[in-house]
Amino acid sequence: MKALLPDGTELQLDDGATGADAAAAIGAGLARAALAVKVDGQLRDLTAPLHDGARLEILTQKSGDDALELLRHDTAHVLAAAVIDLYPGVKISIGPAIEDGFYYDFEFPDGVTISDADFAKIEQEMRKHVNADEHFAREDVTVGEALERFVREDQPYKVELIEDLVRNAPADAPVETVSLYTNGPFTDLCRGPHGPGTKRIKAFKLQSVAGAYWRGDARRTMLTRIYGTAFFTKEELREHLERIEEAKKRDHRRLGRELGLFFMSEVSPGSPFWQPPGMAIWNQLSRLWRTENAKRGYDEVRTPILFDVELWRQSGHWDKYRDNMYFAHVAGEDDREMGVKPMNCPGHIQLFKEERRSYRDLPIRYSEQGLVHRYEPSGTLHGLMRVRHITQDDAHIFCTEEQIEAEVVDTLNFAFFLYDIFGFEPSLELSTRPDTRVGTDEMWDRAEGALRAALDHQGLRYEVNAGDGAFYGPKIDLHMKDSIGRSWQLGTVQLDYSFPERFDLAYTGADNSDHRPVMIHRALMGSFERFIGILIEHYAGEFPLWLSPLQAIVLPISDRHVDYANGIANRLRDAEVRVEVDERTESIGKKIREAELRKIPYMLIVGDREQESDEVGLRRHRAGDLGSFSVADFVARVAQEIEQRSA
Secondary structure, three states: OOEEEEHHHEEOOOOOOHHHHHHHOOOOOHHOOEEEEEEEHHHHHHEEEOOOOOEEEEEEOOOOOOHHHHHHHHHHHHHHHHHHHOOOOOEEOOOOOOOEEEEEEEEOOOOOOOOHHHHHHHHHHHHHHHHOOEEOEEEEEEEEHHHHHHOOOOOOOOHHHHHHHHHHOOOOOOOOEEEEEOOOOOEEEEOOOOOEHHOOOEEEEEEEEEEHHHHHHHOOOEEEEEEEEEEHHHHHHHHHHHHHHHHHHOHHHHHHHHOOOEOOOOOOOOOOEEOOOHHHHHHHHHHHHHHHHHOOOOOOOOOOOOOEEEHHHHOOOHHHHHOOOOOEEEEEOOOEEEEOOOOOHHHHHHHHHHHOEHHOOEEEEEEEEEEEEEEEOHHEOOOOOOEEEEEEEEEEEEEEEEHHHHHHHHHHHHHHHHHOOOOOOOOEEEOOOOOOOOOOHHHHHHHHHHHHHHHOOOOOOEEOOOOOOOEOEEEEEEEOOOOOOOOEHHHEEEOOHHHHHHHHHHHHHHOOOOOEEEEEEEEEEEEHHHHHHHHHHOOOOOOOOOOOOOOOOEEEHHHHHHHHHHHHHHHHOOOOOOEEEEOOOHHHHHHHHHHOOOOOEEEEEEEHHHHOOOEEEEEEEOEEEEEEEEHHHHHHHHHHHHHHHOO
């Protein structure tokens, strides 16, 4: 039989050869390093037999995310094996690899509570399994055999998983067998694949413990979820743990409290209360958003929050999204059901429909700081990153088919301009049709083709994220990494043929006939809440001058300098600088230390000499003393820095 390697080389193998055989045929070094094999793009065990003509890729620890995910899945099984060793009677559920690590969910016997203090003991037991170099052996057994085994072992969660597999299988493809993986004394229900053995696990760390409802259902048992991470080298693990510590220091929830930017309250879960310093940041972003939208031909609009539920039925949100919506029954004469908008698009559609449109009017670009509400389960809420009260930097473009590419390109260039201000370098992802969607295949073909053409004609690099489009259309998502290397998805550009069809939108063409416009959904910051949360962590609360809630503080050395200090502050306010005066009768050293802790960019120290010469002693946060400046020179300096939005 033959196999085709990634470089196009044909590899001759004996019939029935496995991935391990293929690795050995290529070289002894590769055979030792091999972890798994990709066969026609599907990841499989090294022991799996190959078919003639298979496209083959041997995975090693240098194979990136695929290899790391495999390693972490292996480590999750080792965690479960160790927990079973240490806590007889524990019931196991699931243990997948996740971004940055893995977890496993357990139901511990009555009276057993797990905390961080138990991690050292569990890790020591895990090392026994790792050092034993236990082989990951796959066995395909009948459903009956698997059920009998897990009933005998009193593992009800495994029994339920198998029963659900059988129950939910399509009639033309019933589930008759399931796969089990065994390492040492531990056997788990698992689809795989796994690496050759536990000895490949070089560096791991248990990180946290949390509660997790079985199947995410609050009516089911609360399980104990143990999180961990694993890497191929101790150095990679050390660097990862250092990044985590740095992320903790930058946690926007902690910095939000310390800097007085916002707070959360149970009186309105998932909805931030913005304090004056936080609103200063919000307003600067709003000014940027409003100014740049206007330059690019967007007309700002505002639409209602409550709409009749019939609108949501027409849009498709009722069928696809109602579990994440809020509703209100309006009594009295109206006596109708209303829905709180989770998205702004139907409102902008009403604006388009209000007038008869001509091809000469297009493109029409509406922008809105659109306040939407979405029900997010309480367990998923996370500061500003996951909220229920969302203010989108939203926009919708109504255009002709011929205008699509130019509008998509202009939108992407707008995004690149915005992200460059904050030092973000975007990467692009084209997300294609999901399984659950509206519209015809022909409609999706056109939409995906149009977005692909816009990217290709600009020579932009992008990845394809198959199946992750919106239910109404494909999209281009924009991702970027912050100052400590974490990736965030911010902007999105979505192409939609479906809504114009559903709402019967039309414009009069040059031929005096009706034509259907195309709709582009666009948000570049994503939401103001989440974007500010990302910026807090990106800058660690040390915002650039133009964005800083307080840009300068005047520090009089003694009481007799307070009037002079207030005069300087007034001159700065006239130049639209956000400034305050520290009039407290504290030492100048203490005032400087506290201003540093507040991360205020400029400190202006004034005493007798400064008062006599109309100067200030200037300090920059972290940079220290910058010398003496005339007040006029400092005002000009800070005004220019703000105008340039210097980082």
